[in-house]
Amino acid sequence: MRITLHIWRQPNAQTPGKMVRYEVPNVNQEMSFLEMLDVLNEDLIGKGEEPVAFDHDCREGICGMCGAMVNGMAHGPLPATTLCQLHMRHFKDGDVLYVEPWRAKAFPVVKDLVVDRSAFDRIIAAGGYVSVSTGSAPDGNAVLVPKEDADRAMDAAACIGCGACVATCPNAAAALFTGAKIAHLGLLPQGQPERDSRATAMVAQAAAEGFGSCTNIGECEAVCPKEIKLEVIARMNRDFIRAAWSGRYTSAHK
Amino acid sequence: MELNSKSPDGPIETRWERHRFHLKLVNPANKRKYTILMVGTGLAGGSAAASLGELGYNVKCFCFQDSPRRAHSIAAQGGINAAKNYHNDGDSVYRLFYDTVKGGDFRARESNVYRLAQISVNIIDQCVAQGVPFAREYSGYLDNRSFGGAQVSRTFYARGQTGQQLLLGAYQALERQVGAGQVQMFPRTEMLDLIVVDGRARGIVTRNLMTGKIETHFGDAVVLGTGGYGNLFYLSTNAKGSNATAIWRAHKRGALFANPCFTQIHPTCIPVSGDYQSKLTLMSESLRNDGRVWVPKNGGDKREPNAIPEADRDYYLERRYPSFGNLVPRDVASRNAKAVCDDGRGVGESGLAVYLDFRDAIQRLGEHTIKERYGNLFDMYERITGENPYKVPMRIYPAIHYTMGGLWVDYNLMSTIPGLYVVGEANFSDHGANRLGASALMQGLADGYFVLPNTIGDYLASNKFDSIDAGHAAVREAEGKVNDTIRRLLGAKGTRSVDSYHRELGKILWEYCGMARTAEGLKTALNEIPALREQFWRDVRVLGNGEELNQSLEKAGRVADFFELAELMCLDALERNESCGGHFREEYQTPDGEAARDDEHYSYAAAWEFTGVGKSPVLHKEPLNFEYVHPTQRSYK
Numbered sequence: 001m002r003i004t005l006h007i008w009r010q011p012n013a014q015t016p017g018k019m020v021r022y023e024v025p026n027v028n029q030e031m032s033f034l035e036m037l038d039v040l041n042e043d044l045i046g047k048g049e050e051p052v053a054f055d056h057d058c059r060e061g062i063c064g065m066c067g068a069m070v071n072g073m074a075h076g077p078l079p080a081t082t083l084c085q086l087h088m089r090h091f092k093d094g095d096v097l098y099v100e101p102w103r104a105k106a107f108p109v110v111k112d113l114v115v116d117r118s119a120f121d122r123i124i125a126a127g128g129y130v131s132v133s134t135g136s137a138p139d140g141n142a143v144l145v146p147k148e149d150a151d152r153a154m155d156a157a158a159c160i161g162c163g164a165c166v167a168t169c170p171n172a173a174a175a176l177f178t179g180a181k182i183a184h185l186g187l188l189p190q191g192q193p194e195r196d197s198r199a200t201a202m203v204a205q206a207a208a209e210g211f212g213s214c215t216n217i218g219e220c221e222a223v224c225p226k227e228i229k230l231e232v233i234a235r236m237n238r239d240f241i242r243a244a245w246s247g248r249y250t251s252a253h254k
Numbered sequence: 255m256e257l258n259s260k261s262p263d264g265p266i267e268t269r270w271e272r273h274r275f276h277l278k279l280v281n282p283a284n285k286r287k288y289t290i291l292m293v294g295t296g297l298a299g300g301s302a303a304a305s306l307g308e309l310g311y312n313v314k315c316f317c318f319q320d321s322p323r324r325a326h327s328i329a330a331q332g333g334i335n336a337a338k339n340y341h342n343d344g345d346s347v348y349r350l351f352y353d354t355v356k357g358g359d360f361r362a363r364e365s366n367v368y369r370l371a372q373i374s375v376n377i378i379d380q381c382v383a384q385g386v387p388f389a390r391e392y393s394g395y396l397d398n399r400s401f402g403g404a405q406v407s408r409t410f411y412a413r414g415q416t417g418q419q420l421l422l423g424a425y426q427a428l429e430r431q432v433g434a435g436q437v438q439m440f441p442r443t444e445m446l447d448l449i450v451v452d453g454r455a456r457g458i459v460t461r462n463l464m465t466g467k468i469e470t471h472f473g474d475a476v477v478l479g480t481g482g483y484g485n486l487f488y489l490s491t492n493a494k495g496s497n498a499t500a501i502w503r504a505h506k507r508g509a510l511f512a513n514p515c516f517t518q519i520h521p522t523c524i525p526v527s528g529d530y531q532s533k534l535t536l537m538s539e540s541l542r543n544d545g546r547v548w549v550p551k552n553g554g555d556k557r558e559p560n561a562i563p564e565a566d567r568d569y570y571l572e573r574r575y576p577s578f579g580n581l582v583p584r585d586v587a588s589r590n591a592k593a594v595c596d597d598g599r600g601v602g603e604s605g606l607a608v609y610l611d612f613r614d615a616i617q618r619l620g621e622h623t624i625k626e627r628y629g630n631l632f633d634m635y636e637r638i639t640g641e642n643p644y645k646v647p648m649r650i651y652p653a654i655h656y657t658m659g660g661l662w663v664d665y666n667l668m669s670t671i672p673g674l675y676v677v678g679e680a681n682f683s684d685h686g687a688n689r690l691g692a693s694a695l696m697q698g699l700a701d702g703y704f705v706l707p708n709t710i711g712d713y714l715a716s717n718k719f720d721s722i723d724a725g726h727a728a729v730r731e732a733e734g735k736v737n738d739t740i741r742r743l744l745g746a747k748g749t750r751s752v753d754s755y756h757r758e759l760g761k762i763l764w765e766y767c768g769m770a771r772t773a774e775g776l777k778t779a780l781n782e783i784p785a786l787r788e789q790f791w792r793d794v795r796v797l798g799n800g801e802e803l804n805q806s807l808e809k810a811g812r813v814a815d816f817f818e819l820a821e822l823m824c825l826d827a828l829e830r831n832e833s834c835g836g837h838f839r840e841e842y843q844t845p846d847g848e849a850a851r852d853d854e855h856y857s858y859a860a861a862w863e864f865t866g867v868g869k870s871p872v873l874h875k876e877p878l879n880f881e882y883v884h885p886t887q888r889s890y891k
Binding site (some may be wrong): 010012020028030031032034035038039040041042045046048049050051053058059060061062063064071072078080081085087089109110111114115116117118121124125126127128130131132135136138139140141143144146147150151153154157158161162164172184185190191197228236 | 305321326376379380381391425429433494533535557638
C-alpha cells in the first residue's frame with residue numbers, strides 16, 4: 001500500500017523545523033511503523049538526502065525509547081501500543097499521516113523526531129527509589145506482600161518512561177509518569193519508610209523541570225502504551241498531601 | 255601470554271569466601287580518592303555503578319541511549335533463577351551449579367559457576383528490598399516457575415517483564431547515587447576507544463552523540479558492561495542499538511576475546527515476515543511451560559492447525575525427550591526446530607516455523623490462568639502477527655538471542671588488560687557453550703551487585719595511580735584514531751547505506767555460522783566477510799556530518815566493528831572441531847543427531863589475541879578442569 005507522510009524535520013535545537021512531505025509507495029501491511037520509516041530512510045539515503053532521525057531501540061515496546069505523534073495521537077491510533085509495535089495493517093492504502101515529535105517545554109527537540117527526556121531521570125533521582133544499599137537486604141520472604149498489592153504495584157511499575165503522557169497532555173504534565181513510580185513504591189511495604197519524602201521530592205522536581213500541573217483531563221491514560229491508570233495520580237496527590245500534613249518530612253531529606 | 259584465571263582451589267563451597275578474605279580492601283575514607291569509569295547501564299553495568307557509588311567510589315557512567323533505563327536488559331521477559339528452594343522441590347546451590355555447568359555443556363569455569371549459584375539467593379533478597387514487584391502467591395510469598403534445562407521451580411518473575419523490573423530496580427539505585435552526587439551520568443555518550451597507559455586501562459575516548467564532540471575521560475579502572483554481540487547477525491532479538499564496539503575496541507587494545515563462536519539461538523521467536531524486517535521478537539521461554547511444540551506429521555500438510563487431528567501431529571520434543579519434553583534447553587529445542595523444518599514439515603508461509611500450542615493448557619487451566627501468566631506476551635504476539643494465540647497456535651522459529659562468548663576475564667572479572675573489568679553478557683564467564691533460561695539476569699546482577707564491588711578494590715589497593723595528562727601520547731593516539739575512523743566513514747561517500755551492508759553480513763553469518771556449522775561453510779564465510787568489509791570501507795554512504803546527532807554515523811562505526819568480530823567468530827567456530835552447546839558442527843554429532851563434544855581436545859576456553867585487521871589472531875587456551883561435575887554427554891531424554 002501507499003502512504004503519504006508529513007514528517008517534522010528540524011536539523012537541530014537552534015534551527016526552526018517544518019513539516020516535509022514524503023511518499024512511501026511500497027508499504028507492506030506486516031511492517032511496523034518504524035520499519036516503514038526504515039524503508040523511507042533507505043530511500044532517502046539512496047537519493048542523497050539525510051535520513052529522518054528518530055529514537056528507537058528494543059522495538060518490542062518495552063525500552064520506552066521510541067515515540068512520536070501520529071495524526072495528533074501519541075504512539076498513533078492503536079491503544080496500549082508503542083510506535084514500534086504499531087503495525088501498518090492498521091492503516092489503509094492512501095492514508096496521509098502527520099508525524100511529529102513529542103512537544104513539551106521540558107522535552108526540547110534535539111533533531112527531527114528526537115527529543116531530550118532527561119528530565120524524567122532527574123525526577124527519579126529526586127526520590128524514585130527505595131534506599132537500600134547492596135548487601136543489606138533481608139530474606140526475600142521475610143516481608144510478605146499481599147498478592148493484590150504486588151499486582152497493583154506491578155501495574156504501576158509497568159511504566160516505560162516513554163513520555164507519551166507528557167506529549168499528549170495539554171498542560172505537558174508529568175503526573176502519570178511521576179505518579180506511577182510513587183504508586184509502585186508506595187503500594188509495597190518496602191516503600192513505606194520514604195513514602196512522604198519521595199512524594200514531596202518527586203513532585204517538586206517535576207515542577208522544577210517545567211512540566212505543567214495535572215487538571216484531570218485523562219488524555220495521558222488514554223494514550224499510555226502500558227495502560228497506567230489515572231489512579232496513580234490520585235495516589236500521588238494523596239501521598240503529597242499526606243506528607244505535607246504528617247510533619248515527618250523535613251528539609252533534611254533531599 | 256599465560257592466562258591466569260586466579261580461580262581459587264580447595265572445597266568449592268568456600269572458594270568465594272576464602273578468596274574474598276584474601277583480597278585487599280580500600281578503606282572507606284580512601285574510596286572517594288578513586289574514580290571508576292563504568293560503560294553500559296544494563297543489569298550488570300547499572301547495578302555495578304550503583305553499588306560502587308554506595309561504597310563511596312566516584313563513578314562516571316556512560317550509555318549510548320537517552321537514559322540508563324533503556325538498556326536492553328529491560329526486554330528480558332521470563333525470569334531470574336535463584337537457588338532458594340522455597341518450594342521444597344529438591345533445589346540447592348549445588349543443583350543450580352550442577353544444572354548450569356551441565357547446561358553450558360561443560361565449557362564454563364566451575365569456580366565461577368558455583369559462586370554464581372551461591373550469590374543467586376542474595377540477588378532476590380536485594381531486588382525484593384528495592385521494591386521489585388515479583389509475582390506473589392495469595393499467601394504473600396514469592397511465586398516461582400520452572401524454566402528450560404531444570405526440573406525444579408527456581409525462577410522468580412514479574413509477569414512477562416522480569417528484566418524490566420530488575421533493570422528499573424538497578425536504575426533507581428543508580429539514580430539515587432546520581433542524586434547523591436556519587437555517580438555522574440553521561441547518557442547519549444558512546445565509548446569509542448580504551449586508553450591504556452603503561453599497560454593499564456586508565457580511560458576512555460567517547461563521542462557525545464548529541465554534539466558529536468570527541469572527549470576523553472580518565473579514571474583508575476574501567477568497567478565494561480556493554481552487553482553481547484548478537485546484532486552481528488543483523489536480525490536478532492537484541493535492541494537495534496546493541497553493539498560490540500566497546501568490547502571490540504578494548505580487544506584491539508589487548509583484551510583477549512574468548513569463545514566468540516558460542517552464540518545462543520533462542521527457540522521461541524516470532525518468525526521473519528519479510529525483507530524489511532528490522533529485528534526479531536522473542537516469545538519468552540516460559541511459554542514452553544504450558545505451550546506444546548509441534549509440527550504436522552507429514553510434510554506439505556497445509557490444513558489450518560486447528561483442523562489437524564491429534565494423530566497427524568508430531569509433538570517432536572515430547573517424543574524425543576520424554577523426561578524434559580518441551581522444557582529441553584534452548585540449543586536442543588532450536589536444533590530440533592531446524593531439523594523438522596529442514597525435513598519439509600515447517601509451517602506458515604515460509605515453512606520456517608513450528609507451532610507453539612496452548613489449546614491443551616487453556617482446556618486444563620482455563621483462559622484466565624493462561625492470561626494471568628502470559629497475557630502481555632500473547633498481546634505482543636497478536637500485535638505483531640495479527641493472530642490471536644488463544645485461538646490459533648503461535649508460530650515460532652529460532653533466532654539469535656544471546657552471546658556466551660565475550661572478553662576473557664579472570665575470577666575477579668578482570669580482563670587481560672590490568673584495570674579493565676568486564677561484567678555481564680560482555681564477558682565470557684559463566685555460561686559455557688549454552689546459557690540456561692533465566693540465567694542471564696542472574697549473572698548480570700551477580701557480577702554488578704556482588705562480585706565486582708568486592709574484587710575491584712583489590713586492584714585499586716594494590717596499585718599506585720599517577721594522574722593522567724590529556725596530552726599523554728597514549729591519549730592523543732587513541733583520540734586521533736577515533737577521529738580518523740569517523741573521518742574515513744564520512745569520507746567514503748559511497749553508494750550503499752550502512753544497513754544494507756549490515757544485512758548482507760547478517761545473511762552470511764546466519765547461513766554459515768548460525769544454528770549448524772560446517773568447516774566448508776565457515777571457510778566460505780571467512781572468504782566472503784573480508785571482501786565485504788573492504789567493500790564497506792570503500793563504498794559506504796554516511797550522509798551528514800560528525801558535529802551533530804548522526805544516527806547513520808553511529809551505526810557505521812558499530813557495523814565496522816561487527817565485520818571484524820564476525821571474522822573472529824567464524825574462525826573460532828572453525829577451530830573448534832566439536833559440537834557443544836550452541837556451537838553445532840554438523841561433522842560432529844552422535845548417531846541420533848545430538849551434539850558430540852570432544853573433551854580430550856577441546857576442554858578449554860579459546861581466548862584470542864588481536865594482531866591486526868585481516869591478520870591471523872593468536873589463540874591462547876585456558877584449560878577447564880571439572881572436579882565436581884564430571885563431563886558426560888548431556889541427556890535430556
